[in-house]
Amino acid sequence: MLKITDLVKRYGSGEPVLKNLDLTVEGETVVSVIGSSGAGKSTLLRCINRLVEPTSGSIVLNGAELTKLRGRELRMARRRIGMVFQSFNLVDRLTVMENVMSGRLGYLSTWAAVSRRYPKEDIRRAFELMERVGIAHYADNRADGLSGGERQRVGVVRALMQQPEILLADEPTASLDPKTSEQIMQLLRDLAGELKLPVLINIHNVTEAKQYTDRIVGMRYGRIIFDDAPAALTEDAMEAIYSGSPAADRAGAGLKEAS
Amino acid sequence: MSLQDTLRDPAPATPGMAHLRDDWSRFSPRQKMQRWVVMLLCALAIAWSISSIEVIWAWVWDAPQQMGDLFGRMYPPDASNLAAILRVLLDTVNIATVATAIAVVVSLPVALLAAQNTTPNRATLWLGRFILVSSRSINTIIWALLFVAIFGPGAVAGIVAIMFRSIGFVGKLLGEAIEEIDKRPVEALEATGATRFKVILYAIVPQVMPTFWAVAILRWDINLRESTVLGLVGAGGIGIILQGAIDTFRWPEVATILLAIVALVILGEIVSAWLRRRIL
Amino acid sequence: MSDAAAPRDHWRKPPFIANPALRWGLLLAVAAYFAWVIGTLPVDWNRVSEGLSRAGRIFGGAFPPSFERSGLLIDGFLESLKIAILATFGGVLLSIPIAFMAARNIVPLPVFWLGRGIIIVARSFHPVIVAIIFVKAVGFGPLAGVLTLIIYSIGFVAKMLAERIEEIDWGQVEAMRAAGAPYLSTLVYAIFPQILPRQVGLTIYQLDSNLRASAVVGIVGAGGIGSTLANAFGRYDYDFALAITMVIVGVILVSEAVSGQIRKRL
Numbered sequence: 001m002l003k004i005t006d007l008v009k010r011y012g013s014g015e016p017v018l019k020n021l022d023l024t025v026e027g028e029t030v031v032s033v034i035g036s037s038g039a040g041k042s043t044l045l046r047c048i049n050r051l052v053e054p055t056s057g058s059i060v061l062n063g064a065e066l067t068k069l070r071g072r073e074l075r076m077a078r079r080r081i082g083m084v085f086q087s088f089n090l091v092d093r094l095t096v097m098e099n100v101m102s103g104r105l106g107y108l109s110t111w112a113a114v115s116r117r118y119p120k121e122d123i124r125r126a127f128e129l130m131e132r133v134g135i136a137h138y139a140d141n142r143a144d145g146l147s148g149g150e151r152q153r154v155g156v157v158r159a160l161m162q163q164p165e166i167l168l169a170d171e172p173t174a175s176l177d178p179k180t181s182e183q184i185m186q187l188l189r190d191l192a193g194e195l196k197l198p199v200l201i202n203i204h205n206v207t208e209a210k211q212y213t214d215r216i217v218g219m220r221y222g223r224i225i226f227d228d229a230p231a232a233l234t235e236d237a238m239e240a241i242y243s244g245s246p247a248a249d250r251a252g253a254g255l256k257e258a259s
Numbered sequence: 260m261s262l263q264d265t266l267r268d269p270a271p272a273t274p275g276m277a278h279l280r281d282d283w284s285r286f287s288p289r290q291k292m293q294r295w296v297v298m299l300l301c302a303l304a305i306a307w308s309i310s311s312i313e314v315i316w317a318w319v320w321d322a323p324q325q326m327g328d329l330f331g332r333m334y335p336p337d338a339s340n341l342a343a344i345l346r347v348l349l350d351t352v353n354i355a356t357v358a359t360a361i362a363v364v365v366s367l368p369v370a371l372l373a374a375q376n377t378t379p380n381r382a383t384l385w386l387g388r389f390i391l392v393s394s395r396s397i398n399t400i401i402w403a404l405l406f407v408a409i410f411g412p413g414a415v416a417g418i419v420a421i422m423f424r425s426i427g428f429v430g431k432l433l434g435e436a437i438e439e440i441d442k443r444p445v446e447a448l449e450a451t452g453a454t455r456f457k458v459i460l461y462a463i464v465p466q467v468m469p470t471f472w473a474v475a476i477l478r479w480d481i482n483l484r485e486s487t488v489l490g491l492v493g494a495g496g497i498g499i500i501l502q503g504a505i506d507t508f509r510w511p512e513v514a515t516i517l518l519a520i521v522a523l524v525i526l527g528e529i530v531s532a533w534l535r536r537r538i539l
Numbered sequence: 540m541s542d543a544a545a546p547r548d549h550w551r552k553p554p555f556i557a558n559p560a561l562r563w564g565l566l567l568a569v570a571a572y573f574a575w576v577i578g579t580l581p582v583d584w585n586r587v588s589e590g591l592s593r594a595g596r597i598f599g600g601a602f603p604p605s606f607e608r609s610g611l612l613i614d615g616f617l618e619s620l621k622i623a624i625l626a627t628f629g630g631v632l633l634s635i636p637i638a639f640m641a642a643r644n645i646v647p648l649p650v651f652w653l654g655r656g657i658i659i660v661a662r663s664f665h666p667v668i669v670a671i672i673f674v675k676a677v678g679f680g681p682l683a684g685v686l687t688l689i690i691y692s693i694g695f696v697a698k699m700l701a702e703r704i705e706e707i708d709w710g711q712v713e714a715m716r717a718a719g720a721p722y723l724s725t726l727v728y729a730i731f732p733q734i735l736p737r738q739v740g741l742t743i744y745q746l747d748s749n750l751r752a753s754a755v756v757g758i759v760g761a762g763g764i765g766s767t768l769a770n771a772f773g774r775y776d777y778d779f780a781l782a783i784t785m786v787i788v789g790v791i792l793v794s795e796a797v798s799g800q801i802r803k804r805l
Contacts, residue, residue, distance in 0.1 A: 078452035089447035106452030
């Protein structure tokens with residue numbers, strides 16, 4: 001269970017990007033976070049694994065407080081949080097297998113990492129997951145030779161290799177064409193069920209959010225203004241989340257959202 | 260009157276729109292004046308240099324004849340010592356190759372220290388930059404003078420001298436490449452809970468490998484040239500017999516050695532172009 | 540592809556060179572080469588330990604650096620500066636015709652090979668070798684330095700300029716020719732404007748390079764601060780030598796920064 005309480009993030013001395021935000025994600029639900037650019041979605045996700053340092057508030061994952069951790073303890077906590085990125089963030093010049101294994105870096109010995117001699121059970125798990133998402137035959141290919149959808153599958157497998165307790169996905173489909181994008185959403189949804197994993201997805205596409213997730217959280221100006229089942233997302237609610245120009249929202253928030 | 264002013268200066272408003280202009284010039288009067296000032300300064304610098312440099316002008320007028328004389332004495336090249344020349348030529352290649360190999364290995368950690376995004380803290384950043392600057396600013400010959408004093412005359416001093424000079428060159432270019440990498444994979448691997456070392460190993464090193472090889476090849480090419488002069492201060496290579504031949508006025512042999520050096524450098528460029536095609 | 544019954548638990552990174560014989564052969568050859576070169580280096584450890592104590596003496600003698608004869612130091616530097624200015628002027632002036640000769644799109648093939656030949660020879664020789672020959676031909680002093688650095692400048696400026704000329708927009712030249720312009724006017728109006736910005740940048744860069752190089756060629760007697768340094772070293776005035784080295788490093792850093800700034804603004 002992920003429990004976020006009174007979370008504030010402020011860059012410099014400007015208007016906070018996240019304003020006293022509370023959010024709880026339980027069990028194996030797939031939650032989507034929607035909102036216009038600059039609403040603070042990406043910052044929220046990055047606060048959870050501390051890629052962005054929260055200004056104040058508390059984030060508790062399965063009983064462990066994340067906001068106070070440093071050094072080794074922080075790395076141990078990050079191992080338990082998988083993340084999938086909008087631009088895949090693969091290492092282009094490494095093979096698909098090495099990219100997938102980089103999800104195990106928190107567990108691997110330094111020698112195994114340097115020599116690329118990975119433990120048998122890790123390799124087995126990697127092949128199983130790659131088989132599952134349909135990229136096992138690319139194991140020896142360089143990551144930059146793959147198509148967008150395949151690259152995102154590598155990104156997903158990399159996150160799952162961590163054996164995470166929660167999966168964060170930061171606009172995982174924004175760089176993909178509509179068809180591939182639906183495949184990836186379906187994959188995330190299925191994997192959540194198979195691996196009993198809560199998933200938190202930032203997403204721009206409201207149709208996909210409604211179709212593939214159990215719960216929708218709507219953000220605006222760094223606050224959650226909607227949190228309910230997809231069916232409850234009415235025209236009025238949409239209007240409240242998205243009205244006005246995104247640029248005005250950005251100006252209001254005082255900052256550009258990190259993407 | 261800086262260059263910046265020249266660039267920023269807008270064209271002045273056309274005076275008197277009433278009559279048709281029959282004059283045109285490329286630059287506005289102010290730009291023109293600035294150009295003249297820059298040119299005048301250059302001319303003054305040259306005039307100052309010419310008037311105050313300590314040369315005997317008779318020698319200057321004599322120089323072409325002296326040069327002609329020298330080249331006359333070099334012809335025809337004397338290849339009787341060719342075997343010895345080729346042997347030291349091989350030494351020269353060895354010095355350049357070994358020194359480059361050691362230097363690129365050593366420069367990788369130095370580059371990591373000197374790059375803002377990989378250095379552990381400010382102290383190490385300045386340490387890295389200090390190593391690079393001192394290595395780069397001191398010429399190979401000066402390094403060689405120092406190491407000949409330590410190791411005695413010979414190739415060892417040459418190798419160490421070239422190595423010391425190369426670390427700065429390779430490290431600087433590599434450090435810049437590290438600072439310019441795509442930061443997104445780094446973020447992704449940090450998010451997996453990997454240690455700093457493993458993040459560098461998996462997300463940064465693969466990204467800078469092409470630069471690493473390109474810089475190593477480039478430096479090898481430069482080092483071939485540099486190692487031809489090490490011998491002049493006693494640090495091994497072909498320079499030793501060149502110096503010997505010059506000191507004993509064996510000009511035909513000097514000609515052979517010079518031709519050998521040209522051949523070596525051209526061969527080096529061919530090899531490095533081939534390597535670049537193969538590896539990159 | 541593995542079948543589900545026997546899950547794969549083995550993986551090796553595909554090697555850079557697929558052929559194992561070639562891969563191991565190459566690795567062995569490289570290892571043998573380095574072993575041979577390093578193994579046959581004449582390292583006399585007694586000499587080295589002696590050398591270390593000598594290095595200790597040199598450094599001991601060098602600290603603290605002595606700026607007592609700063610007059611000599613300043614004179615040496617001014618001479619280096621004069622050498623650099625004159626060599627840049629002469630070198631850039633000569634580079635222009637040589638660059639045109641070495642641009643394939645401007646001149647007939649025999650002239651092209653002559654131009655390229657000059658550049659290759661100028662680039663092949665380290666300035667120190669050129670300096671030694673000039674010192675023998677015209678005697679010790681700054682004249683040899685200027686001549687050396689003129690050759691050095693030609694090797695770099697003419698090469699870069701020739702490459703730029705080969706890349707120029709040919710349409711402008713054709714437009715001039717179509718207007719019936721003679722050869723020289725075509726050069727001045729269609730080609731010079733295209734290469735001028737590059738030329739100014741190269742000149743500033745070369746001035747900086749020449750200043751550095753003049754510190755080195757002086758060591759073999761071609762004048763400037765390098766001669767001052769070599770003299771100090773030869774007379775065992777290590778404290779003065781260190782002072783000179785420190786000033787050289789400082790001046791090089793400043794001149795690099797200044798030339799970088801100017802070129803950025805061009």
